[in-house]
Amino acid sequence: MPHLYVHPNRVYIQFTSPSQAALEALGPVQIGHRKASGVAQSVIDSSVAYGTQLGGALGDWIEADGYGEARYKGFIPPVGPDKWVPTGFSDTDKTAPPVEPHFGDLRPLALTTADECAPPPPAPFSTSPGSAFYQQADAVYQTDLALTKEQRRVGEFWADAGGTATPAGHWLAIATQFLRPRNLAEAVSGYVLTSIGYQDAFIAIWQSKYQYNLIRPETYIRRHIDPTWKPSWPTPQFPEYVSGHSGLSGTSDRTFTAVFGHVGFTDSTKLRRGLEARTFSSFSHASDEAAISRVYGGIHYPMGTSEGLNLGHCVGNAVVSRIHLL
Template structure:
């Protein structure tokens, strides 16, 4: 009888180990986290959020997931007291009976769907995650503890997010358009109002203020003197667009990342959607993490660090945009040279200087370089779902430099603006990557090589 009882006990124990191993294999898969980010990315795209607002969704959601990971892995440090206004976060009541990757997924979804959306936009996806955990054999106690801990961290992050001045900027004054030469005015075909003119008032994550990395003034507007530096930049972009090579057009379209393009064909108008600039980089993070064979926790870490860098980079850039309020090339060329000239890409509805996409791309490149190292080659397959071919890069910094040219090839930014944006986005990314202490053993990131190749 004792032998039978012993063998039954062994069978039960082996079965339990098998179940534990099964649910961990399923729920701890780093690709599952990237799939969850992609799910939020699709929701953001579907709701036409501007690039800056989209970044807010990704960043707070990633922070919630990261805080859960940090609570379960001593290699990672909480961002409490590292990010502005973020204080002590909840700790698990029973760490031994909590599945932290599963909780991180749930926390990400709860925050991501609540930051700017009506709550519940990811409910169906969350239900599927929970069912996946149950089907994989997650014990009920661990399941319940994980759900409860995810809710606690998500609620704390959401409470913190509500103090970043976003709500106040919803009712702030609209941008006032003036007829002063060289100042921004709405552009065709939408002639939309200026997007988020108060975004520089959003609380930064790591920077001291929106103006900490204030860019120098743009070139002085001067279309009367054909030898002025400003006029030279205007003619440079006009001539470039009129003589684009197929490769240059491909580069511009690959990095277009227009969350809502208005297509006009006679009396017919319809919109097409793509991932925003930060949505594109969310995809790149996942591609890099998978190539690096990063585990679940490191994958969350990469998303979080990069998102924070882009969050602050957009605040820095919007401070520049609405400090100087410069006109777009399309506006200047139409008024002074050719009323029928159009850029390759649709001009976004905010001032020209500096370039937002170049700013956040160079900031993201610095953050990702700090995680995966320089000279990390990868193939960017992000645009396949939008009918574009993939492009390969020898490093994240190389991708950011190509993006620099892409905005010029698109006809929406002077190249001098892209150069400044890239340099200052890099400053923000370097600052965030080196100031945050997120992972044990992090070293200071070596600065990029010379910037002469920007030209």
């Protein structure tokens, strides 16, 4: 069996200092285990040299994904009755910039292009009460008016007390529940497959968000249904279509099932936040709940969550079929 050591300084250059220190310590420890098991010093030396070379190539490839250019590139949001505006403010008090408007321009990992899993266009914009778009917004409004205690618990559970990084972080915490009792190789494989899915899902979701720049339910409802209405949770500062929670959860359904199988589980990752554990019959069950939670929170239209799930399933299927781990 070949022995490979990818030098952490060449690949993990963006980690925080504590993480960097842990990674730098991990390599020598693993090399020590190999030496203790009888691997010749010449094999170790050549493996470290090859790993350092490979790490350099990977680092160069990572740096060319377009993020450096996209991160600070300017963006002027388009204007129109159907277009996103900053939420949490009145229409005459717009102060929040959109989050990562060019993330959809990044190079994917498993997808061939950012729009390979693109959703269909949203319902045609209209303010007519009989229109499909109005009904989408009214569904959010009516759901909020009749929100049950259980629906509120669901919304709070998947909102994770706010923050737009929560869907990936929440699902990775679930992955840790499954991977903690396993060995390092299994943990690496599990985290790699799921994390590749998240990278490509975010790219695909953000490509859609900034293609359509669709108005959020909060803004539409306040303009056309009830000027006093506010959602149960703060609306993130980027366009609506499609839902990020839904897309990431749909991807998780596919990658988690590939890694862990068709199993039920109890998500106890939020106990320290004071939220009760929730039990699911499958990863699909959990992803469906995560998606609908965004309607409960008043953050997304039903079409944003359903098409977000579909996009996520497409991304997850692509990752599972194209990424092969030893």
